[in-house]
Amino acid sequence: MTNPEKTSGRTLAGKCGCRTVHYAVADEFLYAANCHCSDCRRTTGSAFKPFAGIERDKLVVTEGGDNLMIFGDENAHDAHCKACGSLLYSLVRDGAFVHVAMGTLVDDPTIRPTKHIFVGSKAPWFTITDDLPQYEEHVVAGPVGA
Ligand SMILES: [Zn+2]
Numbered sequence: 001m002t003n004p005e006k007t008s009g010r011t012l013a014g015k016c017g018c019r020t021v022h023y024a025v026a027d028e029f030l031y032a033a034n035c036h037c038s039d040c041r042r043t044t045g046s047a048f049k050p051f052a053g054i055e056r057d058k059l060v061v062t063e064g065g066d067n068l069m070i071f072g073d074e075n076a077h078d079a080h081c082k083a084c085g086s087l088l089y090s091l092v093r094d095g096a097f098v099h100v101a102m103g104t105l106v107d108d109p110t111i112r113p114t115k116h117i118f119v120g121s122k123a124p125w126f127t128i129t130d131d132l133p134q135y136e137e138h139v140v141a142g143p144v145g146a
């Protein structure tokens, strides 16, 4: 992996619910969003999943790597702790990027989610109360009502 100390100098720690799996990620996220798709809702048990994207080589599992449960295939999967089930990150875009489930970060990242995506499949019982832009699906498909 790229040594994060050489770039921003800041590395963020993250861990699962039972503290078995630890990871370190550079504080250099390229984008962050709240995803309301049904996969993200089910895998987290929440109304939506706040996630932040970064190049795959900027995240490293530092402890408990043997305890990862990989759901999916080699280049597109969700990585959970197999002891407690926490979703830690997802490998996306042909394995080039990871989407870190922001709820598992221990440290405060510089980035903040800047949009809601997959609002078209949002849970009907949840109301978005902030002013961030909303997208029916992916950002490339355009904002709601556009
Ligand atoms: Zn765990």
Ligand SMILES: [Zn+2]
Pocket: 035, 036, 037, 038, 039, 040, 041, 049, 118
């Ligand atoms: Zn999603």
